[in-house]
Amino acid sequence: DSGVTQTPKHLITATGQRVTLRCSPRSGDLSVYWYQQSLDQGLQFLIQYYNGEERAKGNILERFSAQQFPDLHSELNLSSLELGDSALYFCASSGSGGTGNTIYFGEGSWLTVV
Amino acid sequence: KNQVEQSPQSLIILEGKNCTLQCNYTVSPFSNLRWYKQDTGRGPVSLTIMTFSENTKSNGRYTATLDADTKQSSLHITASQLSDSASYICVVSGGQAGTALIFGKGTTLSVSS
Numbered sequence: 001d002s003g004v005t006q007t008p009k010h011l012i013t014a015t016g017q018r019v020t021l022r023c024s025p026r027s028g029d030l031s032v033y034w035y036q037q038s039l040d041q042g043l044q045f046l047i048q049y050y051n052g053e054e055r056a057k058g059n060i061l062e063r064f065s066a067q068q069f070p071d072l073h074s075e076l077n078l079s080s081l082e083l084g085d086s087a088l089y090f091c092a093s094s095g096s097g098g099t100g101n102t103i104y105f106g107e108g109s110w111l112t113v114v
Numbered sequence: 115k116n117q118v119e120q121s122p123q124s125l126i127i128l129e130g131k132n133c134t135l136q137c138n139y140t141v142s143p144f145s146n147l148r149w150y151k152q153d154t155g156r157g158p159v160s161l162t163i164m165t166f167s168e169n170t171k172s173n174g175r176y177t178a179t180l181d182a183d184t185k186q187s188s189l190h191i192t193a194s195q196l197s198d199s200a201s202y203i204c205v206v207s208g209g210q211a212g213t214a215l216i217f218g219k220g221t222t223l224s225v226s227s
Contacts, residue, residue, distance in 0.1 A: 004157070033215075041219070042217050042218065042220060044217075045215055088155070090157055102163060103160065104160070105150075105158045107156060108157055
């Protein structure tokens with residue numbers, strides 16, 4: 001158990017809809033990352049937050065947005081969903097926003113868009 | 115362009131055998147290199163993390179090496195077990211922003227009995 005909690009574990013929704021994925025980082029971790037992993041694809045970095053502030057942005061679509069709240073949990077909002085958004089979405093956390101710390105991954109949220 | 119290339123794409127070995135996975139990167143400037151193990155449908159789990167000055171790091175039966183001059187890393191698995199069947203992902207940290215994590219596509223290892 002990495003200590004990173006993601007909900008929901010599985011989600012099925014229709015095209016055009018909007019969903020919110022939730023992540024609770026490891027206790028004490030200030031940095032939260034979001035990744036997308038499509039079938040047979042590598043992990044794609046979406047966005048990173050550190051202590052409530054956006055730290056880095058990757059290949060995140062404009063239809064997607066995220067935030068980190070004062071209690072350090074984070075949410076990833078996906079809107080106007082398309083079939084191609086079906087993927088496993090991972091949240092990860094680390095102790096700092098720097099590059100030297102181990103990054104711990106949650107078990108992911110499986111999103112299926114039908 | 116910052117890239118991480120892994121080889122082979124997939125590998126099948128017999129239980130008890132050793133194997134070596136390769137990772138080549140073009141990330142600059144370089145900060146550190148990590149190896150992760152990802153079981154199917156699960157979150158990646160960290161195996162090792164190495165900085166520029168480290169050549170070798172071990173974690174049980176897993177040994178990672180790093181040659182920062184040639185920008186190559188390898189992950190050696192000794193006496194493989196069925197539970198080693200997973201995807202192994204090389205991740206390089208660095209780039210102009212300094213905080214970017216660039217992921218390889220992984221090597222899928224299957225250990226058979």
